Amino acid sequence: MxxxxxxxxxxxxxxxxxxxxxxxxxxxxxxxxxxxxxxxxxxxxxxxxxxxxxxxxxxxxxxxxWLGHTALILGHSPPGIMEKVKRQIANGTHYGTAHELEISVAEQIAKMIPSVEMVRFTNSGTEANMYAIRLARTYTGRDKIAKFEGGWHGGYDALDVAVKPPLATPESGGLTAGALKDTSVFPFNNIEEISKTMKSEKFAAIVVEPVQGGGGCIPAERAFLRELRETCTENGTLLIFDEVITGFRLAPGGAQQYYGVPSDITVMGKIVGGGFPVGALAGPREIMGYMNPMLYERPKFSFHGGTFCANPITMTAGLATLKLLEDxxxxxxxxxxxxxxxxxxxxxxxxxxxxxxxxxxxxxxxxxxxxxxxxxxxxxxxxxxxxxxxxxxxxxxxxxxxxxxxxxxxxxxxxxxxxxxxxxxxxxxxxxxx
Ligand SMILES: Cc1ncc(COP(=O)(O)O)c(C=O)c1O
Structure with missing residues (x-):
């Protein structure tokens, strides 16, 4: 009633x-x-x-x-940011060329997240995860990847698996066996299972949300993240933190600063766009360098790109937002x-x-x-x-x-x-x- x-x-x-x-x-x-x-x-x-x-x-x-899928940490249309965006609109919304703002935002991210030396921008968290997996595979020369039950990393085929119960039922039509065959899934907050498997299987990367968002707002246990970090290092596997939700929210340096556990590749989205479409992947020079075709020729080069990547509107709003959150x-x-x-x-x-x-x-x-x-x-x-x-x-x-x-x-x-x-x-x- x-x-x-x-x-x-x-x-x-x-x-x-x-x-x-x-x-x-x-x-x-x-x-x-x-x-x-x-x-x-x-x-x-x-x-x-x-x-x-x-x-x-x-x-x-x-x-x-809900704040725009948790992206709007400064609320809707924060006046200081909107003023800067209006000024940028007058100077162009999308250059399709190199511009100074993309350098400034990347430098700002590197200043805030200690594990980051280089950055590439995408238009969504989904894309950023997709390119992060590709980069990890390129860098390690391995095919297999792992994720956790309940982890949501966007709609990229290889990660769109075991997001919600029943975990064995495909999350979508159109996901081919081929797209999923190199993805292994492990229980979240359970280090034994994954450590045991890693003794015999070599993964390029393990991707984890430090606080599962779509999975029900479940924090990773600190010990779990620490041990995961150690296991990855021991096995030459890259640890990818999907910080699309936790980045610039838990701490200025994201969950890795909050938990004191560094990642190899950091995936970002939401807050870093200051209210505009965004994604980013970032990490040390040694790994990110594989995205530079002047350093690595095909097939050792890891492609990334896109029409609206690092558009000046997103970069303007993102930079102003990060500067407010920095201290x-x-x-x-x-x-x-x-x-x-x-x-x-x-x-x-x-x-x-x-x-x-x-x-x-x-x-x-x-x-x-x-x-x-x-x-x-x-x-x-x-x-x-x-x-x-x-x-x-x-x-x-x-x-x-x-x-x-x-x-x-x-x-x-x-x-x-x-x-x-x-x-x-x-x-x-x-x-x-x-
Ligand atoms: C942790 C996490 N990763 C990735 C994504 C995908 O990002 P997007 O919706 O921008 O593609 C989301 C979206 O909610 C997310 O919460």
Whole structure:
């Protein structure tokens, strides 16, 4: 009954969105441009975003904890960054030539992440992972790669496997046996399995998210990452940190600084674009040099490129964003607020006797309705997903936006009253669910 009341509330507030969705369904498969953006009964349609808020076509305002797939750590359209972008627009949006800004952003990244000496830019995290795997294979001369259950690295064929249960079911059509045959999958946060295999199998690279995002906001255990680092070094395998979510969020130097574990190749996205499309891969000169055809001829050269790579709009916004995050002050503050928020959410549900595990790290958080401690994506899917959908619909219907079943992220523009509103609505939901 309560679920129906929440649904009615959402539907009664979003009639214009419903009309748009009816139109969208006819022209966009599933009515959206990325299926995770779909929600039941239909998504609301955003017309404006500023700071911590989204406004939809019906004039409803939402406090946004999704923040553009966690990319917008400074909130929507931060004025200082937007001014710089406007000035850049007047000077051109896309040169298709070399330009100084790409050097500046690369230097800024190298200054912030100690393991980085050289950088290449892409337009998405997916592309960056794809080229990172290619580079690792080129550098090591090996074909096999490994990833972890629940790890999401974008839609690149060789990594689009075992993302969610049932883990053995292909994540998509069109993934050929050939594309997947060199990919091995290991349980996350379990060093024994992968170490054992590495005694006999030689991998070019192992890719890991230091905090699994799509997998349910599950942090890697520090000891797991440390031991993984050691095992990779011992076996001549490159350790790729997919820091598309954790980069420039956990610490100025990303998860590798936060956990004190360096990677060989770092994959970035989201925050580094300052709100514009981006990806990047980076690492030491010795490895990155293989992307230079003047140093290595085919087939020893590892190709990367793309029409919009390092476009000056993204570079302008990215540089300004990184400079704001560089001294760690804003990130430390966000980390403290994230820790408190996870505790407050846990306390609220506990007080109402609702079984919940609040997971996350730094300024990332997620809520799983289960009594069992959640350590991996299988645990995430054993929790009550129906209740999670109801919770997120309750929040959205009451002006607090989470993408259904997805991780929440804090940004610097979230106010204390934004957080208080989330806690109040979590409590209202918990009281109904007692
Ligand atoms: C950890 C991680 N890696 C890679 C990707 C893919 O990035 P993109 O969506 O920019 O292709 C994502 C996207 O959410 C991600 O969370």
């Amino acid at each position: 309560e679920g129906t009341a929440t649904l009615d509330r959402y539907v009664s507030k979003t009639s214009r969105s419903r009309q748009l969705y009816e139109k969208a369904e006819r022209i966009l498969p599933s009515g959206v441009s990325y299926f995770i953006r779909y929600m039941e009964p239909y998504p609301f349609y955003t017309v404006k975003a500023k700071g911590s808020k989204l406004v939809d076509v019906d004039g409803n305002e939402y406090i946004d904890f 760690g002050r804003l990130l430390n503050e966000l980390n403290k607020r994230g820790k408190k928020l996870r505790q407050d959410l846990s306390d609220i549900f506990e007080k109402q006797d609702v079984d919940v595990q609040v997971t996350g790290e730094s300024s990332l958080f997620h809520t799983h309705f289960t009594r069992e401690k959640v350590r991996d994506v299988c645990g995430v899917f054993r929790a009550d997903r129906g209740k999670l959908l109801e919770y997120h619909l309750h929040l959205v219907a009451n002006g607090v936006f989470f993408l259904p079943t997805r991780t929440g992220a804090l940004g610097t523009t979230h106010t204390e009253s934004d957080l208080a509103k989330l806690l109040t609505e979590a409590e209202n939901f918990a009281k109904k669910k007692q």
